[in-house]
Amino acid sequence: MRITAKAMLDIVLNLTRLRDRDALELGLAAGLYGLVRPQRLSGWRVVEQQGEKHLAQCLQFDEESQLHVPEIQLDMDQMQPLQHWPAAWREVCESGLPQCIGDGQDDTLLLPVCLPQPILLIQLHGVAAATQQAIPELQGLLQVYANHLRMLDYAEKDTLTGLLNRKTFETHFNKLLALESISDEKNQRFHQRKRHDGAALWLAEIDIDFFKSINDRFGHLYGDEVLLLLSGILKRQLRLQDNLYRFGGEEFVVVLSPTPDDDAQRVFERLRQAVQEHVFPQVGKVTVSIGYTRIQAGADASTVLGAADGALYYAKQHGRNQCCNYATLLQQHLTPEKHQGNDAELF
Structure with a gap:
């Protein structure tokens, strides 16, 4: 040949x-x-x-x-x-x-x-x-x-952590929604995962509590080490088919592959606990707050991120170191307040 x-x-x-x-x-x-x-x-x-x-x-x-x-x-x-x-x-x-x-x-x-x-x-x-x-x-x-x-x-990828970056998230998000709507039967059989009833895509925003204080007290070198170690902790807790992104600063985003409601809650709670239980060199204990939401069919990235951000903000306002589901907050009439005042005290 x-x-x-x-x-x-x-x-x-x-x-x-x-x-x-x-x-x-x-x-x-x-x-x-x-x-x-x-x-x-x-x-x-x-x-x-x-x-x-x-x-x-x-x-x-x-x-x-x-x-x-x-x-x-x-x-x-x-x-x-x-x-x-x-x-x-x-x-x-x-x-x-x-x-x-x-x-x-x-x-x-x-x-x-x-x-x-x-x-x-x-x-x-x-x-x-x-x-x-x-x-x-x-x-x-x-x-x-x-x-x-x-x-x-x-x-x-993000140069510090090696995680996928925000620009990649935007590309991935649009692809995921397009794949969810595949209509050709042959392609469906080849593309789509086996699902449990009620499984859906989920998005979570994860923010390190008091990260500014960590940088101020220990210096940016230790702050970067916290980001690196926390990235590894999150990756180890997630499945291969889930995607983890660093959005910048101390903010991370997770997109879960199709997952039932209760399982999604357990996944995010497991992430929070894994961070809480880890002892970071010099810094000691670090916690994260998590806001998450179900990705509805036809939703755009800004709407989904806005919902997760609202749930995250509520978690920050009400004690930090917790996971909040945006839909649950709405059902309980606990709509997160608009960002106001000194956000540095929360983040």
Whole structure:
């Protein structure tokens, strides 16, 4: 199999103009599919959970359809432990090197994308034996893709904590709402998670209590350490399919994947307790206040953030170190007051 320089250059040019991770993933799959012409292309995310690697399908390309699961819609129910996969798959995920499986007639080619550990595994079904000759060129293409991902990471993440930033939240929020409204039946089966009745998306604003006092008393170096440690605490308490963002200063935002009401309350309470129980070096005890709300279909980001912010403000006004549900406050006629007076005393 001979891959021309022009064909490779066309794919590289297409990939490097993209700034959206999902579009980039689709662009890679489409480029490889058009270049190699396998019978089918599948993509598998390599996800690590509690020290164990899992595979979750995210791509499926063939002559009839092109299906894709965005990164923000990771489905834990569909993840399969890597240890249960054939030895060749485990070897590729551990070594980061491609491997061809088959009898030389109708082979399957496994191509890992590494950063530097494998994060994505491309499976090309039914490729010609001559495709093996093009593996170095295909590896070069995947390296360009990986380098571009690194640049996207830099733009999408907070420089101090490594969490996703506010700009990324805005992009993710719009995608999540769009995915919730997918109407095509085939895409629904491929995209949507298994849900419990009444499950919904949830958003919470988390704010460190008296963070200004921490900076004033111990200095910004210790304040930054609190932000770093707290980020780690929150990440460990959340599931892989949940998303955590730093909005700036001492404010964080969590978006829970579809979760029943009672479970959402327990998740946010678990976050609060985990922070309260941690002893921060030099600083000692730190607490957070949390305001959260259900994300209604068709809602816009500013409305949802406004509701969560109102619940957060109520928590700050009434003792801090607590979780408040905006809907519950409204039902109890405890509408949060407008921001007024000296907010520094609350935050």
